[in-house]
Structure formats: structure tokens, C-alpha cells
Amino acid sequence: MVTGANGQLGNELRELSAVYPEYKFYFAGRNVLDISEKNLVLNFFEEHKFDYCINCAAYTAVDKAESERELSFLANATGPAILAEVSGITGTKLIHISTDYVYNGTDHHPLKEDSATGPVNVYGQSKLEGERLVRTENEKSLVIRTSWVYSSYGKNFVKTMMRLLSEREELNVVADQQGCPTYAADLADVIMAFIDADVGGSKLSGIYNYANNGVTTWYDFAVLIGEMIGARCRINPVKSEAYPTPAVRPLYSVLDTSKIRAALDIEIPFWKDSVVRCVERLRGGGLAG
Numbered sequence: 001m002v003t004g005a006n007g008q009l010g011n012e013l014r015e016l017s018a019v020y021p022e023y024k025f026y027f028a029g030r031n032v033l034d035i036s037e038k039n040l041v042l043n044f045f046e047e048h049k050f051d052y053c054i055n056c057a058a059y060t061a062v063d064k065a066e067s068e069r070e071l072s073f074l075a076n077a078t079g080p081a082i083l084a085e086v087s088g089i090t091g092t093k094l095i096h097i098s099t100d101y102v103y104n105g106t107d108h109h110p111l112k113e114d115s116a117t118g119p120v121n122v123y124g125q126s127k128l129e130g131e132r133l134v135r136t137e138n139e140k141s142l143v144i145r146t147s148w149v150y151s152s153y154g155k156n157f158v159k160t161m162m163r164l165l166s167e168r169e170e171l172n173v174v175a176d177q178q179g180c181p182t183y184a185a186d187l188a189d190v191i192m193a194f195i196d197a198d199v200g201g202s203k204l205s206g207i208y209n210y211a212n213n214g215v216t217t218w219y220d221f222a223v224l225i226g227e228m229i230g231a232r233c234r235i236n237p238v239k240s241e242a243y244p245t246p247a248v249r250p251l252y253s254v255l256d257t258s259k260i261r262a263a264l265d266i267e268i269p270f271w272k273d274s275v276v277r278c279v280e281r282l283r284g285g286g287l288a289g
């Protein structure tokens, strides 16, 4: 069962489902299942008896969340808590997706699952509360924290940069925030690897960090995209203060992924290689969503 199926990750999972004929997938967008409606979720799960629920539903508008705190908490905390409780009742394993924004961004070494949290914006606070409630309601749940997600679907940094860098002559991009971009297609692969491992009997639970390999800044990320599309636009590195946004962003949110690599025995694609795959796909006419 994939909730929030019309978002970036939901769409990547839908695409990936074609290579998993051994599993029966059920994709539910918000129009079909609002995760904050408890009775709806309970009836739905009791009717279908899902083995796994991958929660891709979230309120992801980081800046808007500052003025829409209640909506952010409804989708990112109340909804996941309902999914976890109902999953416990129906024997469904919940795989919940969280974010690097649960950390406060002042540490300057890769963040482990047990590193101190301390979100600096409402979105991060609502996601941290979601994690807490998921783990309290159903300790068998799995939480995957990821960062800087992009895809050929939906709205994201890669698609915005491809557009702006071809339209403009000059663009300022923040260069003092460090993190790891994550291709939602790679994250979808890893979620399926978790399910395979779980079905195989490993019964994994708890928190795992996942992002593509390597570290970068939004500026270097933009430069790579510009090079790939042959943009003539001049890209200027600027400090976060020069680009004020309603929500403060953590300055450092590099995820340590050693736990997930060891648990699943996987190699994680380097961030640049994944950006190249996504941009090539978009340039090949795959502009979706």
C-alpha cells in the first residue's frame, strides 16, 4: 500500500512496481485516502489487509509550513500516527519516510540515526513529531530519513533549476548549506530492498538514514545541472542571509548512511551520477507531473 501516491516518491514507486510482479501494489493518492482521516484509514486497511504500507504522504511545503503549522502537523504527525496505530491493528508493517530537517544543522560531521535532533523549522518539527508518534504507536515500524529529494515527477530543485538556468542570464544560489541530494528513484529502490529483506525474514525496524552518496551545496548542485543542460546562465554563490526564506534551513544536514548500507548490504549511488540520470531522463522528454 503506497499512500501519497501522486507525489515524487509515490510516482517513482509506481514506476518501480512494474519490476516487482511478485507483489501486488495498491496506490492511493490523497483523493483516495487522506491519512489524517482515522475511520477512512481503518476501513481501508481492514478491507484490503495490506502486508506493507509505504507512507509517502506528507506536507512538504517547507516555507508555507511556517504559516500553516496545523496543516503541516496534521499530515506529518497526526496522519502517520493513525497509519501506525491502524497498521498495528491490521498486522501491516509501516515504512514511514522522514527528513534530514529533524536535525538542527549545527553539527559538522555526518548525522547518524541517534545524533541529537532539534528541528529549526515547523516542517522539521512536524516530521520529528511524526517519527515519535509512529514509533510509539507501533514499534515494528520502519522510519527512513532522507534529504533533498528530487525526481522527474513533481516540483523540485532539479526541475526548477533546469527551467531558471535556461531562462535567465544570472542566478543567485545558496552556497553555505551542505547536504546530500537524493533521487527519489534510488530511494524507491531501497524501500523495495527493505521489503525484500523483511520478507526474507530479517524483520528490520527502527530509524535508518538514506541519501545519495557524497556531500554538496545547493550552489554546486545547480552548477552540475547547468553544465548538463549547457546553460549560459551565470550562477553566483550566495550566503543563506542573502536569500531569506520564511523557514530557516539547517546549514549542515549530511546523513551518515552506514547503518542502512550494512543492514541491506547495498552500495548507494553517488549523488552526481543520480542527478545525471534524472536530468537525462527529463531531457529525453520525461518531464512528468
Ligand SMILES: NC(=O)c1ccc[n+]([C@@H]2O[C@H](COP(=O)([O-])OP(=O)(O)OC[C@H]3O[C@@H](n4cnc5c(N)ncnc54)[C@H](OP(=O)(O)O)[C@@H]3O)[C@@H](O)[C@H]2O)c1
Pocket (backbone or CB within 6 Å): 003, 004, 005, 006, 007, 008, 009, 010, 029, 030, 033, 034, 035, 036, 055, 056, 057, 058, 059, 060, 074, 075, 079, 097, 098, 099, 100, 127, 146, 147, 148, 149, 150, 154
Ligand atoms: N521533497 C524533499 O525534498 C524531501 C526531503 C526530505 C524528506 N522528504 C520526505 O520524503 C517523503 C516523500 O516526499 P515527496 O517529495 O515525494 O513529497 P511530495 O512530492 O510533496 O508528495 C507528498 C504527497 O502527499 C500528499 N498528501 C499530503 N497530505 C496528505 C494527506 N493528509 N493524506 C494523503 N496524502 C497527502 C500530497 O498531496 P497534495 O499534493 O494533494 O497535497 C502529495 O501528493 C515525505 O515524507 C517527505 O517529508 C522529502
